[in-house]
Amino acid sequence: MTILEEKATAPAPAQSRPEPVHHAEPSGLVKWLTSTDHKVIGKSYMFTSLALMIIGGAMALLIRAQLASPHSSLLSFQQYNELFTMHGSIMIYLFVGPFAFGGLANYVVPLQIGAPDMAFPRLNALSYWLYLGGSIIMLLGFFTASGAADFGWVAYAPLSSAVNSPGAGPDAWIAALILTGFSAIFTGVNLVTTIFYLRAPGMTMFRMPIFVWNMLVTAILILIAFPVLTSALVMLYADRHFGMDIFSVKGGGVPVLWQNLFWFWGHPEVYILALPFFGVITEIIPVFSKKPIFGYKGMVFATLAIAALSTGVWGHHMFTTGVVLLPFFSLLSLLIAVPTGIKFFNWIATMWRGQITFTTPMLCAIGFLITFLIGGLTGMFLASPPVDFQMHDTYFVVAHFHSVIFALVIAAIGALYFWWPKMFGWYLNDRIGKVQFWLLFVGVNATVIPWYILGLHGMPRRVAVYNTGMGWHALNIAATVGADITGVSFLVFLLNVYLSWDKKVPAPNNPWDGTTLEWFTSSPPPTHNFTRIPPIRSERPVWDYNHPDAVAIPAHKSDNNDKHASPPTGASGDDGGD
Amino acid sequence: MKVEGVVLISIGIFMAVVSVGYWFWSGEPSGTAMLIGSVLLGLLPGGYYYWWAKRMRPRPEDRPDATVKEGAGVIGSFPHGSMWPLVFGAGAFLTGLALAFGWWFLPPGAGLIVVATLGVTMQSRRGGTI
Numbered sequence: 001m002t003i004l005e006e007k008a009t010a011p012a013p014a015q016s017r018p019e020p021v022h023h024a025e026p027s028g029l030v031k032w033l034t035s036t037d038h039k040v041i042g043k044s045y046m047f048t049s050l051a052l053m054i055i056g057g058a059m060a061l062l063i064r065a066q067l068a069s070p071h072s073s074l075l076s077f078q079q080y081n082e083l084f085t086m087h088g089s090i091m092i093y094l095f096v097g098p099f100a101f102g103g104l105a106n107y108v109v110p111l112q113i114g115a116p117d118m119a120f121p122r123l124n125a126l127s128y129w130l131y132l133g134g135s136i137i138m139l140l141g142f143f144t145a146s147g148a149a150d151f152g153w154v155a156y157a158p159l160s161s162a163v164n165s166p167g168a169g170p171d172a173w174i175a176a177l178i179l180t181g182f183s184a185i186f187t188g189v190n191l192v193t194t195i196f197y198l199r200a201p202g203m204t205m206f207r208m209p210i211f212v213w214n215m216l217v218t219a220i221l222i223l224i225a226f227p228v229l230t231s232a233l234v235m236l237y238a239d240r241h242f243g244m245d246i247f248s249v250k251g252g253g254v255p256v257l258w259q260n261l262f263w264f265w266g267h268p269e270v271y272i273l274a275l276p277f278f279g280v281i282t283e284i285i286p287v288f289s290k291k292p293i294f295g296y297k298g299m300v301f302a303t304l305a306i307a308a309l310s311t312g313v314w315g316h317h318m319f320t321t322g323v324v325l326l327p328f329f330s331l332l333s334l335l336i337a338v339p340t341g342i343k344f345f346n347w348i349a350t351m352w353r354g355q356i357t358f359t360t361p362m363l364c365a366i367g368f369l370i371t372f373l374i375g376g377l378t379g380m381f382l383a384s385p386p387v388d389f390q391m392h393d394t395y396f397v398v399a400h401f402h403s404v405i406f407a408l409v410i411a412a413i414g415a416l417y418f419w420w421p422k423m424f425g426w427y428l429n430d431r432i433g434k435v436q437f438w439l440l441f442v443g444v445n446a447t448v449i450p451w452y453i454l455g456l457h458g459m460p461r462r463v464a465v466y467n468t469g470m471g472w473h474a475l476n477i478a479a480t481v482g483a484d485i486t487g488v489s490f491l492v493f494l495l496n497v498y499l500s501w502d503k504k505v506p507a508p509n510n511p512w513d514g515t516t517l518e519w520f521t522s523s524p525p526p527t528h529n530f531t532r533i534p535p536i537r538s539e540r541p542v543w544d545y546n547h548p549d550a551v552a553i554p555a556h557k558s559d560n561n562d563k564h565a566s567p568p569t570g571a572s573g574d575d576g577g578d
Numbered sequence: 579m580k581v582e583g584v585v586l587i588s589i590g591i592f593m594a595v596v597s598v599g600y601w602f603w604s605g606e607p608s609g610t611a612m613l614i615g616s617v618l619l620g621l622l623p624g625g626y627y628y629w630w631a632k633r634m635r636p637r638p639e640d641r642p643d644a645t646v647k648e649g650a651g652v653i654g655s656f657p658h659g660s661m662w663p664l665v666f667g668a669g670a671f672l673t674g675l676a677l678a679f680g681w682w683f684l685p686p687g688a689g690l691i692v693v694a695t696l697g698v699t700m701q702s703r704r705g706g707t708i
Contacts, residue, residue: 026659034659117656122663122698129667137674144679168678175677179670196582196627201638201649205581220589224616237677260608308589311616312596314609325604332596528656533646 036121042107056090081150088153100276111518114200119193134179149173157247157258181230188222202536214279229265263314277411289354302339333383360433364414375403396455421507439489446482515540583628590620666694
């Protein structure tokens with residue numbers, strides 16, 4: 001254990017400081033198993049969650065193969081139920097969230113605020129091990145005699161009771177989510193503490209990068225929402241094994257209580273998944289538009305407003321239960337469109353008259369905007385109870401949240417291409433990246449848009465077969481083709497990782513002429529991140545340091561006919577850390 | 579410190595307004611209970627930060643004019659590695675298996691958790707290298 005003698009920084013103008021003497025460090029596997037470095041843990045999180053995404057994606061392709069013909073016998077009904085349950089569970093609980101707040105945030109937040117590590121490095125490592133253990137237990141459900149959990153990723157009572165879903169598979173599902181729930185809570189505590197206590201001097205709250213702000217708000221949402229889920233799961237387990245009858249009518253329980261508890265977690269969870277990726281594209285767009293972010297404070301307040309509103313809208317998932325207050329939940333749900341609209345406006349205004357370079361991360365950011373807009377607007381339809389009564393549990397709802405989540409996946413790919421040079425010191429190939437982006441973008445929308453129409457034509461979700469005369473067949477084939485294209489795009493990603501690794505193109509410290517602190521240190525960063533740090537006088541300290549004589553352009557008055565046009569991407573900016 | 583406190587307190591106040599509105603409009607207890615939990619989550623730590631912010635000089639990271647030099651000094655201990663998170667995680671994994679597959683996983687799981695808790699505490703007390 002090393003006590004840092006100073007804040008991993010030296011006075012600016014910087015001089016390098018000798019690395020603190022480390023005692024015999026383990027290497028190889030032992031080093032990885034015992035590491036408490038946020039960069040190692042962040043990468044472990046990212047690769048574990050990507051591996052789980054590939055497993056969950058394979059399940060999705062099986063589901064789509066089943067639905068490509070009306071009376072397919074590819075899967076039995078039981079297998080189909082297990083697959084859509086585990087597909088949803090893996091994607092929501094084990095991929096998107098952990099990738100964002102366990103992977104990206106873990107890696108990027110300490111770097112962006114000039115911190116040597118997360119505030120509680122050992123707790124951080126524990127978060128990862130809990131997450132990995134939980135993921136393994138969830139997958140072990142497939143090897144039980146009863147099969148994996150098959151009650152949908154929402155586990156509604158009374159379907160999830162011991163009578164209706166007996167066996168070890170559902171118990172494994174519950175145990176897995178209790179472990180990953182604790183993991184998320186610990187990460188939330190760690191992120192809040194890191195952001196509150198480990199910022200570099202001069203990095204005031206309103207100079208933090210928007211990504212850090214979004215992760216702070218995400219972490220607060222985690223602390224509001226995840227304890228409710230974890231305690232609800234404990235109640236469900238007690239119901240199943242100890243006859244507590246909290247969710248069963250026969251013992252005087254209330255089944256709909258499960259839905260209240262679940263969605264009190266479930267709706268903030270949507271923003272726990274989304275806000276990190278809002279942050280990601282807020283980092284990407286200014287860098288590739290060569291402009292400061294438009295409306296910094298507006299972005300911060302919009303994030304806070306979205307988070308605050310999201311805790312009061314859980315009932316919109318329960319409109320059709322008939323026991324929730326329709327106008328209250330409808331009103332608050334519709335209100336979320338306002339701060340989200342502000343964000344969209346700001347993103348577009350940031351690009352407006354900027355010098356846009358269409359690299360893979362930037363394409364992904366734009367792909368995110370389009371896909372998320374489709375998902376967001378259809379969400380507004382569903383926030384209206386009369387529409388929801390028609391659409392509930394049809395493919396329209398499935399399409400809506402897949403638009404949203406796929407938008408986040410596109411942003412996640414953008415984040416990987418954006419921060420990959422920082423994480424590994426070499427680039428991912430941009431040309432293959434563009435191929436991947438287009439396959440992903442086209443595949444996603446070719447999957448989702450037929451679903452909207454299917455939903456309007458009344459196709460219910462969670463069915464394994466359907467009648468031929470309903471006019472659903474062609475649209476289902478289209479969706480299956482779209483899903484296959486999406487699958488191919490991930491093969492292209494794996495291929496790109498392999499090819500780029502095989503012929504490494506070394507990346508400088510600041511490959512994109514980025515503006516935030518992580519681009520100041522080396523690629524990849526040393527242990528404890530910084531050997532020196534620039535003075536922080538704005539929310540763009542590295543830009544100020546690299547371009548001391550650049551005319552300050554107010555975000556709302558960008559005049560890009562000027563001479564100090566920035567150099568082409570990749571060519572400059574490695575003066576950040578030498 | 580002040581901004582941190584104000585952010586949390588504002589979340590608490592917003593949630594208070596929502597919970598009062600929700601309770602009087604719907605009268606539904608479970609949602610109200612959870613909303614009140616969110617109010618406390620905002621107000622308790624937020625109030626604590628704000629209370630401290632009033633009583634301390636702003637830290638270098640709170641002042642826009644702070645120089646990098648002012649951040650010098652010991653800021654915490656950041657271990658390079660520790661085996662205890664892994665041991666604790668293995669214990670938690672076995673406990674999770676116990677929930678699903680049989681109670682005989684529980685004694686080794688709980689044992690590892692106890693050992694890891696002791697280990698991590700001793701490690702913190704001892705300081706120095708691991």
